Each structure stands twice: as structure tokens, then as C-alpha cells.
Amino acid sequence: MSEQNIKTNQQKIRVTNTDSSDEIDLARLFGLLLDKKWLIIFVTAAFTFIGITYALMATPIYKADALIQIEEKSGGLPGVADLEAMFGGESDPATEMALLKSRRVLSYAVDDLNLEISATPKYKGSLGTFFARRHNSETFNDPIISALFDQSYAWGGEQIKVAKFNVAANYLDQTFEIINEGNDNFSLYFAEEKILTGKINQIAKTPTGSIELLITTLNSETNTGFLVKRSYREDIINSLQKTLSVAGQGKDTGILTATFEGANKELVLKTLHAITQGFLLQNVQRQSAEVQNSIDYIQAELPKIKGELDAAEVSLNDYRLQNESVDLSLETQSILEQVVALDTYLHELSYKEAEIAQRFTKEHPSYVSLNKKKQKLLAQKETLTTSVKNLPATQQQVLRLARDVEVNQQIYLALLGQNQELKVAKAGTVGNINIVDTAVVGRNPIKPKKPLIVVLATLLGGMFSVAFVLIKAAFHRGVTNPQEFEDIGLTVYATIPVSDTQTKFTDKKKLKEKLGQKLGRKKLKTSEILVAKVNPTDLAIEAIRSLRTSLHFAMLEAKNNVVMISGASPTVGKSFVSSNLATVLAQSGQKVLLIDADMRKGYIQKIFDQKVENGLSELLIGDINLNDAIKETFIENLSVITRGNIPPNPSELLMGQRFTQFIQDISTQFDLVIIDTPPVLAVTDASIIGHHAGTCLMLARFNQSSLKEIAAAANRFELNGVEIKGIIFNAVEKKASGSYGDYGYYNYEYKSK
Numbered sequence: 001m002s003e004q005n006i007k008t009n010q011q012k013i014r015v016t017n018t019d020s021s022d023e024i025d026l027a028r029l030f031g032l033l034l035d036k037k038w039l040i041i042f043v044t045a046a047f048t049f050i051g052i053t054y055a056l057m058a059t060p061i062y063k064a065d066a067l068i069q070i071e072e073k074s075g076g077l078p079g080v081a082d083l084e085a086m087f088g089g090e091s092d093p094a095t096e097m098a099l100l101k102s103r104r105v106l107s108y109a110v111d112d113l114n115l116e117i118s119a120t121p122k123y124k125g126s127l128g129t130f131f132a133r134r135h136n137s138e139t140f141n142d143p144i145i146s147a148l149f150d151q152s153y154a155w156g157g158e159q160i161k162v163a164k165f166n167v168a169a170n171y172l173d174q175t176f177e178i179i180n181e182g183n184d185n186f187s188l189y190f191a192e193e194k195i196l197t198g199k200i201n202q203i204a205k206t207p208t209g210s211i212e213l214l215i216t217t218l219n220s221e222t223n224t225g226f227l228v229k230r231s232y233r234e235d236i237i238n239s240l241q242k243t244l245s246v247a248g249q250g251k252d253t254g255i256l257t258a259t260f261e262g263a264n265k266e267l268v269l270k271t272l273h274a275i276t277q278g279f280l281l282q283n284v285q286r287q288s289a290e291v292q293n294s295i296d297y298i299q300a301e302l303p304k305i306k307g308e309l310d311a312a313e314v315s316l317n318d319y320r321l322q323n324e325s326v327d328l329s330l331e332t333q334s335i336l337e338q339v340v341a342l343d344t345y346l347h348e349l350s351y352k353e354a355e356i357a358q359r360f361t362k363e364h365p366s367y368v369s370l371n372k373k374k375q376k377l378l379a380q381k382e383t384l385t386t387s388v389k390n391l392p393a394t395q396q397q398v399l400r401l402a403r404d405v406e407v408n409q410q411i412y413l414a415l416l417g418q419n420q421e422l423k424v425a426k427a428g429t430v431g432n433i434n435i436v437d438t439a440v441v442g443r444n445p446i447k448p449k450k451p452l453i454v455v456l457a458t459l460l461g462g463m464f465s466v467a468f469v470l471i472k473a474a475f476h477r478g479v480t481n482p483q484e485f486e487d488i489g490l491t492v493y494a495t496i497p498v499s500d501t502q503t504k505f506t507d508k509k510k511l512k513e514k515l516g517q518k519l520g521r522k523k524l525k526t527s528e529i530l531v532a533k534v535n536p537t538d539l540a541i542e543a544i545r546s547l548r549t550s551l552h553f554a555m556l557e558a559k560n561n562v563v564m565i566s567g568a569s570p571t572v573g574k575s576f577v578s579s580n581l582a583t584v585l586a587q588s589g590q591k592v593l594l595i596d597a598d599m600r601k602g603y604i605q606k607i608f609d610q611k612v613e614n615g616l617s618e619l620l621i622g623d624i625n626l627n628d629a630i631k632e633t634f635i636e637n638l639s640v641i642t643r644g645n646i647p648p649n650p651s652e653l654l655m656g657q658r659f660t661q662f663i664q665d666i667s668t669q670f671d672l673v674i675i676d677t678p679p680v681l682a683v684t685d686a687s688i689i690g691h692h693a694g695t696c697l698m699l700a701r702f703n704q705s706s707l708k709e710i711a712a713a714a715n716r717f718e719l720n721g722v723e724i725k726g727i728i729f730n731a732v733e734k735k736a737s738g739s740y741g742d743y744g745y746y747n748y749e750y751k752s753k
Contacts, residue, residue, distance in 0.1 A: 029470065036469045043465035044458060051457025057126045058453075060133070060445030062265045064272040067437035068279070070096050070254040093254055096433075097246045100258060100279050106240045108278025109271050115236050119162040121154030122177065122225035132156035140221050152179065152225035160226045161217035164203065167230050168210035175229045178215070182222040188213060244275065255436075265441055272439035283433040297354065298419045305415060309408035342377055344410040349374050478703035479710070482729050485700070488711055491726035493554070493697060494547035498731045499540035501531045502576065528606040531576075532583035533635065544580050547728065548588065551581075551695070554725050558694030560667045565697050565728070566677040566686040568713035570601075572701040573730040578676040579607045586638035590671040593630065594640045597689055598678040599650040602643035608633045615644025619662065620653040626665060639670075654688040663692045680713050690722030698724050702732045 033040065070093055099105060110116060123129050127145070135141035135156025146155050160178070167174075177189040181197075188196035188204075188211070196211060198204025203214045220226070243262065249255040260272040353370055360367050479485070482492045532541050555561065565578045575596075582594040596604035597616060605612045610631050619629040619641070629641050647653060666673050675693060680686040690696045696717070700710050710727070717724050 032469055032473050033466060036465075040462065040465040040469065043468075044461040047461025047464070048454060048458045051454045054457070055448055055450035055453045057130050058448045059126075059129060059263045061261050061263060061447045062268050062441050063259055063261045063446045064268045064439045064441040065257060065259045065437075066272055066276045066435065066439040068096075068100075068256040068258060068276065069434040069436050070256065071432040071434055072254075093248050093256060097248065097256060099282070100246050100256070100275070101241050101244055103237050103241075105278045105282055106237050106244075106275060108281065109240065109274035110233065110236055112274045112278075113267070113270055114163075115240075115271070116233055117162050117165045117228070117230050119160045119165075119178075119226060119228040121158040121160065121220070122152060122227050123155075124149050124153045128153055128155060140224075151223050152177075154220060154224050154226075158220040158224055158226070159217055160215065160219075160228075162214070162228055163216045164212060164214035165228060165230050166212040171211065171230070173229065173231050173235070175227055178218075178226040178228055180218055180220045180222055180224050180226070184218070186215060186218060188228075240271070240275070244272075258439075260439075261446070269439055269441040272441075276435055276439060280433050280435060295419060298415050302412070302415055302419065305408055305412045309405065309412050312405040312408050342380055344414070346374065346377050347411045348414065349377070476703075477706045477708075479700060479705055479707055479729075480703050482727075484707050485710065485727045485729070488707065488714075490698075490710070490714060490724065493550045493726035493728055494543055495729040495732050496543040496547070496573075496577065497539045498702070498733050499531050499538050499576075501535040501538045502529070502540070505529050528603065530579060530583060530607050530635075532580040532587070541580060541584065544577065545584050547577075547581060548584050550726075551697075555695050560663075560692075560694040561671065562663060562667055562673045562675065562693040563695045563697065564675045564677055564686070564689050564693035565699060566690070566713075567679050567699040567701075568681050568705060568709045569679050570682065572679075572699045572705060574598075574676050574679075574699050575602070575604060575607070577699060577728060577730060578674055579604060582638055582640075582674045583635050585672055585674075586635050589637065591637050591669075592639070593666055593670040593673045594638065595666075595673065595675045596641065596643040597654070597675050597685065599643045599647055599653070599685075600678060600683070602676065602678075604640055604676060605642040608635075608640050610640060610642055612642050613645060615642035617644030617647040617650070617653065619644070620656065620658050621647065622658065626662065651684055651688065654685055659688075660692065680716050681709070684720075687717060687720035687722055690717060690720065696722055696724050697726060697728055699728045699730055701730050704731075 121132070123132060131141055131143050131145075132155060137157065139157060140154075141156030143155055146153065171190075174190065179187045179189065181187055184200040186198060186200070187194050188198070196204055196206055196213060198213060198215070200215050200218050203212060205212050218226075243260055245259045247257050247259075249257060258272065258276060260268055260275070262268040262271070349370060353367075353374075356364070356367050356370060362368075362371075482495055485492050531538050532544070535541070551563065555563070565574055565581075567574050575598075578594060582592045586592045594604065595616060596602035599615075599617045604610075605615075608631075610633070614624050614628055614631075616629065618624045619626065630639050631642065632639055653659065663673075675689055677686040677689050680698075698710070698713060698717075714724055
């Protein structure tokens with residue numbers, strides 16, 4: 001071949017090989033899925049089974065909900081109705097939502113339900129809870145599977161109630177085990193060590209007093225175990241805060257929805273009910289506390305005012321006795337009434353100022369308004385004081401004393417009235433929280449959603465299996481369509497289907513080797529079969545007969561009758577094709593010589609029951625002559641030359657003059673010579689042999705040999721000046737993802753009479 005032709009072919013192969021298309025072959029992708037349909041079905045079914053198992057085994061979660069209304073506060077407390085800013089106004093729903101999840105409110109539920117103590121039967125993981133949930137009988141559950149486990153496990157129907165479980169700080173959040181000893185007796189274990197014994201409804205203590213336990217209910221079979229633990233109070237409250245959900249319905253509606261979730265249906269209901277009741281209670285207590293502050297202030301003022309009233313009455317009576325019952329004139333009486341009214345009102349403002357000072361600064365509008373009223377009243381009082389100075393001295397003194405009596409009397413009576421009104425208000429305080437709908441738990445669990453889980457698991461299994469098939473196909477680019485070889489300029493001489501006979505034999509041999517290894521036989525003598533002799537009607541042999549015809553025309557212009565069969569990589573089936581091709585050629589009446597030129601790993605001798613010694617390697621070294629190397633086989637007209645013992649320098653032997661002379665000699669003695677070579681990408685032997693062969697064929701295996709690999713092998717041959725006549729596509733399988741194009745075959749079987 002000319003150097004120009006070699007360069008042209010190399011360029012053609014490289015350009016075609018690197019020309020990648022961005023188009024997506026939907027038909028091929030669909031075919032890949034059809035080819036792996038059983039894998040996809042199996043994986044999808046496995047995921048579906050896992051989904052069903054999880055849906056059945058998963059612990060059901062129940063949800064309770066309650067509806068709460070935040071009402072607008074009443075206009076204020078009696079006696080201070082004009083100061084609405086003190087006790088009136090609207091409640092902020094966001095503030096109430098935060099209060100509902102506060103530690104103070106949740107503490108009511110913790111204390112009421114004794115949530116710091118958890119006591120449950122000892123189940124065998126999810127399996128035990130599965131059987132316990134489905135047990136509705138009054139007797140204790142005893143499934144057949146329980147015999148496989150420790151008798152301390154509970155399986156359904158067991159009950160325990162721990163009224164008190166006080167432990168030292170170092171035992172907090174530690175799990176203890178209670179064993180029912182029978183006859184109302186029990187034992188407490190920690191780290192598999194018995195530390196306490198006791199009886200039901202009796203407090204049991206350790207000698208050191210570090211553990212105190214009171215069990216009021218214990219129903220189970222003897223030796224059944226229960227797990228008990230006292231948790232940190234802070235952890236329980238934090239857990240409630242995370243589980244409790246509070247949401248407003250609409251903007252500024254004052255309607256809150258509280259929801260609580262958990263696995264224990266009864267406990268979920270009780271917990272949310274206790275939380276809402278605690279929320280209501282703290283709201284009432286907060287309202288009552290405001291009223292109580294006013295009551296405390298008034299009760300502190302009453303003794304002082306009473307003392308001042310008594311002193312004022314004594315002073316007025318003494319003065320009148322001294323001045324022989326001086327009476328007030330009408331003008332003085334009018335002034336007195338005005339002064340008393342002003343002083344009484346000023347005192348009330350002072351009382352209100354004390355209340356406001358506890359809540360607001362002096363810059364608050366309520367505080368500023370009160371000061372303005374106070375200043376106005378003081379100005380009026382100053383005017384009256386000026387008019388009093390114009391009265392006679394006796395009238396002025398009587399006026400002052402009578403004013404003190406009247407003012408203190410009015411203030412005292414007002415405080416008494418306010419005190420009674422506040423006590424009544426405190427007793428009737430209901431707060432501004434209204435539990436519209438008390439806690440109710442749903443009849444069915446909210447999760448897991450079993451149908452959804454099964455559907456999602458099935459979809460996930462399907463998507464995973466499909467993705468696995470497509471990704472594997474994307475990374476494994478084995479050729480499945482012979483047209484791909486044509487696209488890179490290589491002619492396909494034949495497509496040989498996978499041999500059922502060879503496949504069955506190979507499977508049996510692998511099974512035999514595995515059994516031999518289990519029996520301790522590390523090395524087993526294995527043989528091979530010649531399919532063309534064992535089953536001449538095998539579909540692969542029919543295809544090889546078609547190759548025989550193609551080879552006849554390919555050799556018309558060849559320089560000699562030597563045919564080389566090589567491949568890009570190992571395990572593509574070179575020996576299978578070479579041996580069976582030689583057999584069908586010999587059966588046609590031609591005198592054929594089959595040479596195993598793979599002096600490293602060749603195994604032609606196994607196919608024809610020959611010894612490996614005295615083969616090609618010994619012939620090229622010069623230890624034997626040609627007649628000694630040629631071995632007759634059980635196939636008429638077919639002779640073989642085995643590889644011989646493995647030499648240290650196979651490539652150098654092939655490059656020697658003896659190999660050249662060897663080819664010349666045998667080509668005259670036989671009608672056809674077939675040489676089975678090692679893979680060209682592994683060693684250079686095939687390139688050396690190719691120079692001596694008149695016809696060179698390369699083998700590619702279906703779904704194993706990649707197009708890049710074949711192109712690289714073709715380039716390797718071209719660089720060494722060896723022309724590849726065509727490709728033999730071996731072990732072809734009928735797949736939906738590929739097609740044979742014009743290289744199809746028919747299944748035509750012989751029938752014996």
C-alpha cells in the first residue's frame with residue numbers, strides 16, 4: 001500500500017471517529033430500556049416492596065388541633081376607665097402566638113401530664129411496634145416470630161403507668177429497664193444491673209435515695225420488660241416548642257390555630273388540651289395581676305386616709321368647742337364644697353398618677369394629659385385659696401378644718417368603693433382568650449401517607465433503574481450496530497450471532513470451576529469445544545459459513561493464501577472464530593492449517609485436544625522442524641500448529657528470518673492458512689504477522705468493543721503498513737437498542753428424517 005493511501009485512511013478514520021453528533025437517538029434509548037426491561041422491572045419491584053414495607057412498619061403520626069380567639073380587652077378597670085391605655089386596647093396576635101409557645105405556658109402541660117417521665121413497653125424496634133399497633137385484643141399479643149427473640153420484649157397489650165420517678169442528676173436522660181416479676185413485684189435494672197425491687201402502688205427507693213420509683217399500673221406477662229426514663233425539663237419543653245405549631249387565620253383576625261403532632265394518639269390530645277388550658281390560665285392570671293396591683297395600692301392607702309380623717313374630725317370638733325360651735329356662712333359653705341371637690345379630684349389624680357408611673361414614662365400621652373388636668377385643678381384651687389383669705393379669721397380656720405374632714409371623708413369612701421369594685425372585678429376576671437374549639441385529634445394518622453409512599457417508591461425505583469441503564473450505556477460505548485464500522489471506513493465482512501452452544505458450555509465450565517474452588521481444587525484442567533463439530537447447525541456456524549464465502553472473494557487479489565485474524569483487545573472471540581472458520585473451510589474440502597500465533601495466552605490446543613508443546617515457539621527457535629510442528633486433528637483436512645511453550649521474546653521470534661521462511665513453506669503446502677494472533681493494541685505481534693498475510697481481518701465483539709478502540713486498532717495497523725480488509729462482528733445479540741442493518745441473518749435449521 002502506498003504511503004499516500006495510508007495517510008488518507010488514517011485521516012478518514014480519525015475524522016470520522018472524532019466527529020460526534022449532538023443528536024439524541026430516542027429510538028436507541030428506548031431500545032436500551034427494552035433490552036434491560038427485566039432489570040428495570042426487578043429494581044422497580046424491589047423499591048415498591050421497600051416502600052410497602054416502610055409504609056406498614058413506619059410509626060403513624062397523629063395531629064390534634066385547637067382554635068383560639070384573641071378578644072379585644074375591655075375598656076379598663078373600675079375607677080380608672082378614662083385611662084384606657086393602662087388596661088385597654090387590642091392584643092397583638094403575634095405576641096399571643098409567642099406566649100402560647102413560651103416556657104411558662106408549656107410548663108403547665110409538663111406538670112399536668114408528668115411529661116418528664118416516659119415509660120413504654122420494650123419493643124423489638126419497628127417490628128415490635130408493628131405488631132403492637134395491630135393488636136386489639138384484651139390478652140397480650142404473642143406472635144409466632146416472638147419465639148426468635150428474648151422473652152423480655154413486648155408485642156402488644158402491655159401497660160405501665162409511672163406516677164413518680166425521681167432520680168439523681170447523673171441519672172437524668174438515662175434509660176432504665178423495669179422487669180415484671182409477677183405478683184405485683186418488679187425489678188429496676190440499669191446497665192443490665194439490678195438496682196431496685198418493689199411492689200406496685202408502693203414507693204420504692206434505693207438505699208442512697210438517688211432513685212425513687214412509684215408504679216401504679218403494670219400489666220404484662222411475667223418477665224416482660226419496660227423502658228423508663230426521666231428527661232431534663234428543659235429538653236421536654238424545647239421538644240414541645242418544636243412540635244407545637246401556631247398560626248393565625250387571616251390578617252389581624254385574632255384567630256389562632258394550634259396544632260400538635262405525635263405518635264401516641266391519646267397523649268397528643270391530652271398535651272394540646274393541657275397547653276391551651278395553660279395558655280388560658282396564664283392570661284387570666286396576667287389580667288388578675290393587674291387588678292391585684294390596684295387592690296394592693298388602695299389597701300395600703302386606706303389606713304393612711306382613715307387616720308387623716310379621724311385626725312381632721314378631732315381637730316374640727318375641738319375648734320368648735322373652743323369657739324362655742326361656730327357655723328359656716330352660706331358663702332363659706334359654697335367655697336368649702338368647691339375646695340372639697342377639687343382636693344378629692346386631685347387626690348384621685350395622684351392615685352392614677354401612681355398607677356401610670358408604674359407603666360409609662362412622663363413623656364407618654366396619658367401621663368402628659370394627667371399632668372395638664374392636675375395643673376388646671378391646682379390653678380382653680382389657688383383661686384379659691386385667694387378668695388378664702390378675704391373671710392374672717394374664724395371662718396377661715398373652720399373652713400380649713402371642715403375641708404380636711406370632707407376631703408378625707410370623700411377620698412376614704414371613694415377608695416372603699418373602688419376596693420370593693422376591684423375585688424369583684426378580680427373575682428370575675430376571664431381574660432381576653434377564648435378557646436373556641438377545644439383540642440381534637442383526627443381519627444386517622446396524618447402520616448405516613450401510605451399510598452403516596454408506595455407511589456413515590458415505585459417512581460423512584462423506576463427512575464433509578466432507568467438512570468442506571470442510561471448512565472451505564474453512556475459510559476459503556478460498545479458497538480451494537482455494524483453501520484458504525486462502515487461510518488469509519490471499515491467493511492463488515494460478516495456478523496456472527498452469539499452461539500447458544502458455546503454459551504451453555506461456558507456457563508457449565510464456570511460452574512464447574514466454582515465448585516472445584518469450593519472443594520479446595522485451585523487448578524482444574526479445563527477443555528474447550530469445537531462448535532462446528534458439536535453442533536454444525538448452530539446459528540453462529542451458519543454465519544461463519546457465510547464468512548467463508550466472503551473470504552473466498554476477498555482472497556482473489558491477495559498476495560498469498562494466508563489469512564490473519566486479529567482484534568483490538570482480548571476476549572473478543574478470535575480463537576472461536578479462527579477454529580470454527582478453519583473447520584468449515586476444511587469441511588468444504590480444502591486443506592487448511594490453523595496456526596495459534598498467540599505465544600503468550602493461546603489455547604487452540606484445548607479446542608483440538610492437542611498438547612501445547614512442540615508448537616510455533618519451538619519451531620521459530622529451531623528446536624523442531626516444520627513436520628514436527630504440524631499436528632493432525634480429528635477434523636479431516638484440518639491441521640494445527642499450537643503456540644508452544646511460552647518464549648521470553650515472542651515479537652523477536654516473529655521478526656526473524658525463520659518466520660518469513662515458515663510462511664513461505666506452509667503457503668505452498670496448504671490451500672489456506674489461518675493465523676490466530678494476539679490483540680494488536682496489547683502487543684505488536686499482529687502488526688508483524690500482518691506483513692506476511694495476504695488477507696487481514698479484524699474481530700470486534702458486540703456491545704464490548706468500542707468504536708474508538710476499533711479505530712485505534714485500525715490506525716495501528718495502517719501505521720505499520722498492514723491493510724485491514726474488513727471487520728468480523730462477533731457474538732451479535734438481537735437487541736431493541738440496535739439493529740443489524742443489512743447484515744441480518746435467518747434461523748434456518750436442518751431437520752433429520
